[in-house]
Structures are given as structure tokens and as C-alpha cells.
Amino acid sequence: MKGDWEKVWEEARERPVALVDCRQEIPCNPCEEACRKGAIRVGEDLCSAPVYDPGRCDGCGRCVALCPGMAIFLLDRRGGDGQAEVTVPWEMCGEIVEGERIWAVDGKGKVLTEGKVVKIKWMGGRWPTRLVTIRIPEERALKVRGVRFRENSVGSSEEVDQEYDLPEDYPVCRCEDVSREEVLKFLKMGLRSLTALRRSSRVGLGYCQGIYCQEQLRKELGMVTRRSEEETGMFKVRPPVRPVKLGRLGGVNG
Amino acid sequence: MDTGQEGRMRLPEESCTLVAVGAGPAGLCAAREAAACGVRTTVLDENDKGGGQLIKQIHRFFGSREHGAGKRGFEIALELAEDCANAGAEIRLNHRVLGFFEDGRLLVEGDFIYVLEAKAVVLATGALERSFPFPGWTLPGVMGAGAAQTLVNVHGVLPGKRAVLVGSGNVGLIVAYQLLQAGMEVVGILEVEDRVGGYEVHESRVRREGVPIYLRHRLLAVEGLEGVEAVLAKDLEKGTVKRFHADTLCLAVGMIPQAELASMRGCRMVFVRELGGFIPWHDGDMRTDRPGVYVAGDAAGVEEASIAMDEGRLAGVAALEDLGALSPNEARKRKEELKRRLNLLRGGAAGRPRAMAKERLAAGWRHR
Numbered sequence: 001m002k003g004d005w006e007k008v009w010e011e012a013r014e015r016p017v018a019l020v021d022c023r024q025e026i027p028c029n030p031c032e033e034a035c036r037k038g039a040i041r042v043g044e045d046l047c048s049a050p051v052y053d054p055g056r057c058d059g060c061g062r063c064v065a066l067c068p069g070m071a072i073f074l075l076d077r078r079g080g081d082g083q084a085e086v087t088v089p090w091e092m093c094g095e096i097v098e099g100e101r102i103w104a105v106d107g108k109g110k111v112l113t114e115g116k117v118v119k120i121k122w123m124g125g126r127w128p129t130r131l132v133t134i135r136i137p138e139e140r141a142l143k144v145r146g147v148r149f150r151e152n153s154v155g156s157s158e159e160v161d162q163e164y165d166l167p168e169d170y171p172v173c174r175c176e177d178v179s180r181e182e183v184l185k186f187l188k189m190g191l192r193s194l195t196a197l198r199r200s201s202r203v204g205l206g207y208c209q210g211i212y213c214q215e216q217l218r219k220e221l222g223m224v225t226r227r228s229e230e231e232t233g234m235f236k237v238r239p240p241v242r243p244v245k246l247g248r249l250g251g252v253n254g
Numbered sequence: 255m256d257t258g259q260e261g262r263m264r265l266p267e268e269s270c271t272l273v274a275v276g277a278g279p280a281g282l283c284a285a286r287e288a289a290a291c292g293v294r295t296t297v298l299d300e301n302d303k304g305g306g307q308l309i310k311q312i313h314r315f316f317g318s319r320e321h322g323a324g325k326r327g328f329e330i331a332l333e334l335a336e337d338c339a340n341a342g343a344e345i346r347l348n349h350r351v352l353g354f355f356e357d358g359r360l361l362v363e364g365d366f367i368y369v370l371e372a373k374a375v376v377l378a379t380g381a382l383e384r385s386f387p388f389p390g391w392t393l394p395g396v397m398g399a400g401a402a403q404t405l406v407n408v409h410g411v412l413p414g415k416r417a418v419l420v421g422s423g424n425v426g427l428i429v430a431y432q433l434l435q436a437g438m439e440v441v442g443i444l445e446v447e448d449r450v451g452g453y454e455v456h457e458s459r460v461r462r463e464g465v466p467i468y469l470r471h472r473l474l475a476v477e478g479l480e481g482v483e484a485v486l487a488k489d490l491e492k493g494t495v496k497r498f499h500a501d502t503l504c505l506a507v508g509m510i511p512q513a514e515l516a517s518m519r520g521c522r523m524v525f526v527r528e529l530g531g532f533i534p535w536h537d538g539d540m541r542t543d544r545p546g547v548y549v550a551g552d553a554a555g556v557e558e559a560s561i562a563m564d565e566g567r568l569a570g571v572a573a574l575e576d577l578g579a580l581s582p583n584e585a586r587k588r589k590e591e592l593k594r595r596l597n598l599l600r601g602g603a604a605g606r607p608r609a610m611a612k613e614r615l616a617a618g619w620r621h622r
Contacts, residue, residue, distance in 0.1 A: 024454050025602030028316035030324030047601035066324040068314035069455030093435050109461035127326050146462030160495040166475055167389040174392050230525035234532050237518040239353030248367055
């Protein structure tokens with residue numbers, strides 16, 4: 001057990017206590033603002049990880065609701081019967097009711113144990129978060145980071161034949177339907193700039209004005225010319241940057 | 255429409271003191287600074303809602319109190335728009351800027367097309383989702399992660415039943431989570447690198463829901479006749495190809511600053527990889543090299559909404575200073591505070607490369 005958590009574990013015998021699992025440099029301090037007891041300190045340097053004193057925590061749960069990373073939880077071992085109550089923030093849209101059975105999972109999504117929902121509380125401003133409290137065997141309690149109904153991932157995939165042939169040709173400019181093969185053909189002919197490609201193949205002259213295909217064209221050009229992106233430059237931008245009906249330019253409304 | 259003497263059409267003309275192009279966090283914050291100082295300010299945005307991309311963010315935000323941290327994105331959007339309007343700025347939605355000419359005038363399409371002249375223009379046009387071509391990328395069901403997010407969170411429409419995401423940066427992780435919230439299945443997240451790009455806390459959120467993240471997997475193609483039916487990815491470690499059954503593919507492979515207007519205006523454009531691509535060169539106060547033209551937010555380099563807010567405020571203060579609406583002393587004080595905050599926001603490991611790029615820009619940006 002890590003130093004901090006040992007203290008959390010001990011304090012949780014007396015009252016519910018927050019467990020702060022935030023170690024990365026994230027520019028963020030709502031936990032500090034949320035805490036009325038001064039138990040969580042981020043300080044002047046917004047990116048430093050919060051410094052937390054479990055001894056001052058009164059287990060109110062405000063930080064659990066407000067942490068944008070959903071990285072704060074509550075631990076309560078007052079029962080003393082080998083069971084613990086763990087509270088996690090829950091932001092799914094579905095129903096969840098007291099008494100329900102649910103899986104408790106760790107930070108990687110691994111199922112730790114099954115638990116029972118004992119309390120649900122809405123908290124955290126005008127658009128609150130549900131704080132879900134579950135009851136589980138206490139030896140798993142420190143590891144719980146979430147709950148879910150599905151037992152495991154929906155991810156499913158199959159291996160594909162080694163000889164699978166990928167289509168080699170596909171559109172690069174979807175507005176004007178210019179294929180990659182066509183672009184390569186013009187490059188082979190010796191065209192060496194975005195403008196030249198645009199004039200000859202119509203890439204970048206469609207509805208989007210080249211904002212989507214431009215990067216790819218720069219890459220293809222760069223491979224041939226060995227020029228950097230900055231040297232290859234951008235498409236010359238001309239008005240209108242958004243499509244507009246000619247009639248409107250001519251003063252016709254609608 | 256006024257037809258002049260020679261039958262030549264003249265477009266209606268209008269002027270104001272400061273125009274912000276884009277009503278996202280950067281534009282709204284820039285306009286608020288200006289309007290609060292008594293400067294006639296207009297905000298233009300092509301969308302029908304103010305708040306930029308914040309309107310579709312249902313998660314709570316990082317940052318500190320000044321950035322609405324701990325609140326959900328759409329709440330922050332409403333607050334910023336309200337603050338901006340209360341300060342006296344006019345927010346024109348459904349107004350699209352078609353051109354920004356070298357003489358400094360803007361061509362705008364609202365209810366009709368008109369020319370808008372301003373002493374100061376803050377370009378806060380945001381960014382665009384990066385996409386790249388691959389076999390099948392034009393099939394219905396292939397979309398940017400942000401597009402899926404708009405469908406789900408703004409329009410209440412599911413893009414499909416089963417999604418694969420490409421890219422495990424914060425956007426990919428957050429959107430995967432939000433698709434789950436909306437009731438979709440997320441088959442997996444493909445990541446070409448050997449580690450997750452986004453924050454651990456976001457990674458953990460999707461993993462807790464049982465979503466697998468496939469590291470060292472490269473998207474190869476999408477299969478399907480009339481829409482996405484399967485996604486093919488190559489396992490770069492084993493060299494094998496995997497087929498995932500899904501009807502939606504969301505690309506979360508980064509953003510590109512949307513800086514066409516700056517380029518049209520003649521601003522010096524520089525390519526800064528750390529900031530997403532071509533951006534208008536700007537100094538530490540968000541001034542471009544064209545007088546009266548400022549840039550802020552993702553258009554000045556792709557970062558976070560909290561940074562966009564403070565960059566917008568900084569651009570607003572710089573414009574006010576140049577307009578003579580703020581004393582140099584007051585301007586200096588406000589800029590120092592905003593820069594202090596920006597430094598803090600870029601203080602972590604994820605922010606440091608961007609902080610360094612911004613420093614190099616401020617120092618003039620010479621080729622290495």
C-alpha cells in the first residue's frame with residue numbers, strides 16, 4: 001500500500017474519506033476549490049499533482065463530483081465487518097438503482113469483484129454527477145475506480161488473411177473526386193507545387209477549398225521534392241473562404 | 255442593394271471598432287475585454303450558437319476558476335456568451351466571413367452580404383479536425399470524432415451502433431466515453447504509437463467501461479458497400495491484420511488551425527508542428543505582423559479551451575492598448591497576469607512543447 005493510501009485506509013475506519021488518484025501534470029484545480037476543509041492543495045502551480053491530507057477530509061464527496069478526470073473516490077470502512085463502501089462518480093445515461101448488483105472494476109477496467117449498489121446521490125452544480133456507493137469486500141476496496149454492468153469489453157476482432165489486398169487507389173480530394181493515383185501521375189509528370197497540382201488536377205478546388213486534402217498533398221509533394229511543409233507552403237487562399245451563392249453576392253436574398 | 259451611377263453594385267458597408275471572428279472561447283473572451291472597456295465590438299460566427307466547440311462538450315473541464323474549471327463545457331459556453339453580451343458586445347450568429355482583404359476590410363454574409371470595416375480584428379476561427387485519406391474513407395459512417403460528438407451531444411442523434419475510434423489523444427478518449435454515455439458500443443480505440451496519447455485519467459475512464467485500446471495498431475482501410483461495415487487495422491508488432499466489425503469510424507488524429515483568413519489578409523504564416531500546422535506568426539501579445547490584426551485560440555495554435563480563453567483576453571487587451579483605449583500601464587498589468595496564467599496552463603509535460611513553440615514565436619521565429 002502506498003504511503004498516502006495507508007492513511008486513507010486508516011482514516012476510513014472512522015468516516016468516509018476521499019481517495020485521490022491523480023498523479024499526472026494536468027493544468028487543473030477544481031478539487032482544491034471543491035474542498036471546504038483545505039484537505040486538497042494544488043497551489044500556485046496549476047499543473048502540479050494535488051497534495052492531499054486524508055486527516056482533514058470529512059468525506060463530503062464534493063471533490064468526487066467535480067474532478068474533471070473522475071479520479072477521486074470515497075472509501076468508508078465504518079462497518080468493520082470486512083466489507084467496505086466505495087463511492088465512484090458515474091456519468092452514464094442509463095438507470096442505476098439502489099440494491100442492484102454491479103461489477104467493481106480497477107483503473108484498467110479489470111473486474112475486481114461484484115458489489116451491491118447501496119446509495120446514489122446527485123452532486124456537483126447545475127449539471128450534477130451521480131455518486132454511486134457500492135458495498136464490496138474490503139480487501140478490494142482500495143483498487144476500485146469504477147463500476148459497470150457489462151462484464152467485459154465489447155471489443156471483438158478477427159484475424160484477416162495474410163494475402164489480403166488493400167485497394168491502392170482511393171480519393172484524396174473528395175470534393176472533386178481526385179484519386180491518389182491521379183495525384184501521383186501529375187507528380188511523376190514533374191509538377192512540384194500545390195498550385196500546379198491544383199491547376200492540373202482540380203484538387204482543392206471543391207466545396208471545402210482544400211482545407212481537408214491540403215495536408216496530404218503537402219506530404220505527397222514533400223516525399224518527391226524533399227521540401228519541408230513550411231517550404232511547400234499553403235494553397236493560396238482566395239475569397240470566398242466559404243461557399244456562397246452567386247445570387248447572394250449579386251444582392252438577391254434567399 | 256445600392257446600384258451606383260454606372261450601374262455598378264455597391265455592397266452595404268458598416269464599421270465598428272473591434273471585430274472578433276469566431277464566437278468560441280477565444281473570440282468571446284477577446285470581445286468581452288474590448289466591450290467592457292467601452293469599445294464598440296462585434297463578434298461574428300457562422301454557427302447558430304455561440305460558444306464554439308464548447309457547446310458540445312458535456313464533460314467537466316480542466317483549468318482553474320478563471321476558466322470555469324469543474325463545470326461542463328456547454329455551461330462554460332453559455333457563461334462566456336452571456337458575459338460577452340452583458341459587457342456590450344454584439345454577437346452576430348449565422349454570419350459567415352467570406353473574405354479578409356489586404357485593406358483590412360471583411361466581407362461578411364449575414365442576412366445579406368456586407369462589408370465590415372474595423373480598426374482591430376481578432377481572428378479566433380478555431381481549428382478543423384484533421385483527416386487523412388485511406389481506402390474507404392469516403393463511406394458514410396467515417397467521420398471526425400468531433401463530428402460524432404456534435405451528432406450525439408448537440409443533435410441527439412447516434413451516428414451508428416458500434417464505433418471504432420482512431421487516436422488515443424484526449425479527444426479520442428473523451429469522445430469514446432461520450433459515445434458510451436449516449437448508448438453506443440465502442441469496439442476499440444486504435445493507437446499507432448506504443449502508448450496512449452491522452453491523460454491517464456481520461457484513459458482510465460474509458461478502460462473502466464471495458465473499452466480496449468489497441469496500441470501499435472495502424473488503421474488500414476474501411477470496408478463496406480453503402481456504409482462502414484468493418485475496419486481493418488494492422489498490428490504493427492505482429493504484422494497481422496485485424497478486422498473489427500463496426501458501422502462507425504471516428505478519426506481523432508488531431509486538429510489543424512483554421513487560419514485561411516489570416517493568410518488571405520497577408521499575415522506571415524509559419525509552420526509550427528507542435529501547434530498543429532500553419533498559423534499566423536504572432537508575438538507574445540497575440541499581434542500578427544499586420545497592424546490591427548490579432549489571433550487567438552486554436553487558430554493561433556491548437557491547444558485547450560482554457561488557453562483559448564486567456565489568449566482571447568490577451569488579444570483583446572493588446573488591441574485595446576493599440577487603440578489607445580487602455581493606458582500602457584494598465585495594459586501591461588493585465589497582460590502580465592494573463593501571461594502568468596498561460597504559463598501555468600502550459601506548465602505540464604503535455605504543455606511544455608507548446609510553451610516553447612510560443613516562446614520561439616514571440617522571439618521572432620527564425621528557421622532553425
